[in-house]
Amino acid sequence: MKKLIDACGLSCPQPVVQTMKALKEGDFDELEIIVDNVAARENVSRFLKKAEVEITKIEEAGKKIHIFARTVKKVESTDFDANEYPCPVPQKxxxxxxxxxxxxxxxxxxxxxxxxxxFLFTLTEMETKPARIMFMNxxxxxxxxxxxxxxxxKSLVxxxxxxxxxxTCLDYFGISDKLEVGIISNMYDIAGHLLGDDGVVKI
Amino acid sequence: MKADFIITFLSSHHAIKAEKSFMTGKFAVELIPTPRPISSECGFTLFAKNEIVEKIKDFLKQKKLSFAGIYKIEYSNGEKRYEKID
Known part of the structure; x- marks a missing residue:
C-alpha cells in the first residue's frame, strides 16, 4: 500500500512532523512526500535516513519535490527533536x-x-537587518x-x-586611519545606492 | 551581544547621568533602549554583565544614583526572559 503526504506550503519542522506521524501509523510500505522547498527536502530526507526508511527516488517537478521511500521494517519509535530540523531563515x-x-x-x-x-544597537536585535548603512559627514x-x-x-556586518x-568625510575630519568598521566608499557608490532598488531611510 | 542584567530609570536624564557616573568609574555598562517586555518610565536602560552586578549595586547606593529597577536576564532557546531582582 502507498501513502501520500502533501507537505507543500508547510514550514519546517511540519513536513518532518507529518512524515513521523505517518511512519508511526505504518499502514503502508511505500511513501511519497511532496514538499516545496529545499530545507524541507533536506530535513525530511535526513529524518527518513535516521528512521531507517529507504529513500528510493527524489524527483523535482517545478517547485515541487517528490520524495519516494519504502519502509523496510516497521518503525517502532522515532526520536524527534524539532531543533534538529530547523528551517534556515532566508538571509534577506x-x-x-x-x-x-x-x-x-x-x-x-x-x-x-x-x-x-x-538605534544602532536596536538594529542588531531586529529580525530583518538593513541591506546596507551608508555614513556621511x-x-x-x-x-x-x-x-x-x-x-x-561589527555585529551587523x-x-x-x-x-x-x-x-572624503573621514579625510576631512582627519580620521581616515581610525576606521574600525566598514569599507571606504565614494559619492558615486553612495548616489548609486540612494537611487537603487532597495528602499532608503535617512536618519 | 550578551547581557546579564539591566537597570531601568525614571527618566532619560537619570539614565544618562548614571551612565556618565559608571563610565567615570570605569564600569563596563552600555546605554541601550529599554527592552519591549519591560515597562519603564524611560526609553533608556543600562545593561552590564553578570560579573559586576554586586559592584554596580554598591556603586548606585554609594553615588546615590536613582534608578527604577534591576532586572536579571535569562537566556533560553534564543529568547530572553527578564526577572526583576531589585
Whole structure:
C-alpha cells in the first residue's frame, strides 16, 4: 500500500512532523512526500535516513519535490527533536539606511548621540537587518576607533549588512586611519545606492 | 551581544547621568533602549554583565544614583526572559 503526504506550503519542522506521524501509523510500505522547498527536502530526507526508511527516488517537478521511500521494517519509535530540523531563515536583508550625522535629530547633541547609539544597537536585535548603512559627514565618526557604536556595527556586518563610509568625510575630519568598521566608499557608490532598488531611510 | 542584567530609570536624564557616573568609574555598562517586555518610565536602560552586578549595586547606593529597577536576564532557546531582582 502507498501513502501520500502533501507537505507543500508547510514550514519546517511540519513536513518532518507529518512524515513521523505517518511512519508511526505504518499502514503502508511505500511513501511519497511532496514538499516545496529545499530545507524541507533536506530535513525530511535526513529524518527518513535516521528512521531507517529507504529513500528510493527524489524527483523535482517545478517547485515541487517528490520524495519516494519504502519502509523496510516497521518503525517502532522515532526520536524527534524539532531543533534538529530547523528551517534556515532566508538571509534577506532589507533597506538602505543613510546616516549623515553622528546624532539623531537636533535639539540636544548629547541626547542625539545616545539615541543614535541606541538605534544602532536596536538594529542588531531586529529580525530583518538593513541591506546596507551608508555614513556621511559626522556620521562617519560612528565607524571609527573609540566610538561606542563600533561593536554594534561589527555585529551587523556579521549578519550581512554592508557598511559604506564616505572617504572624503573621514579625510576631512582627519580620521581616515581610525576606521574600525566598514569599507571606504565614494559619492558615486553612495548616489548609486540612494537611487537603487532597495528602499532608503535617512536618519 | 550578551547581557546579564539591566537597570531601568525614571527618566532619560537619570539614565544618562548614571551612565556618565559608571563610565567615570570605569564600569563596563552600555546605554541601550529599554527592552519591549519591560515597562519603564524611560526609553533608556543600562545593561552590564553578570560579573559586576554586586559592584554596580554598591556603586548606585554609594553615588546615590536613582534608578527604577534591576532586572536579571535569562537566556533560553534564543529568547530572553527578564526577572526583576531589585
Amino acid at each position: 536583508n532589507g533597506k538602505t539606511i543613510f546616516i549623515a550625522k553622528d546624532a539623531i535629530g537636533s535639539g540636544s547633541e548629547e541626547l542625539g548621540q545616545k539615541l543614535m547609539k541606541a 559626522s556620521g562617519v565618526k560612528l565607524c571609527t576607533e573609540g566610538n561606542a557604536a563600533v561593536q554594534n556595527l 556579521e549578519s550581512g549588512t554592508e557598511i559604506l563610509v564616505c572617504g
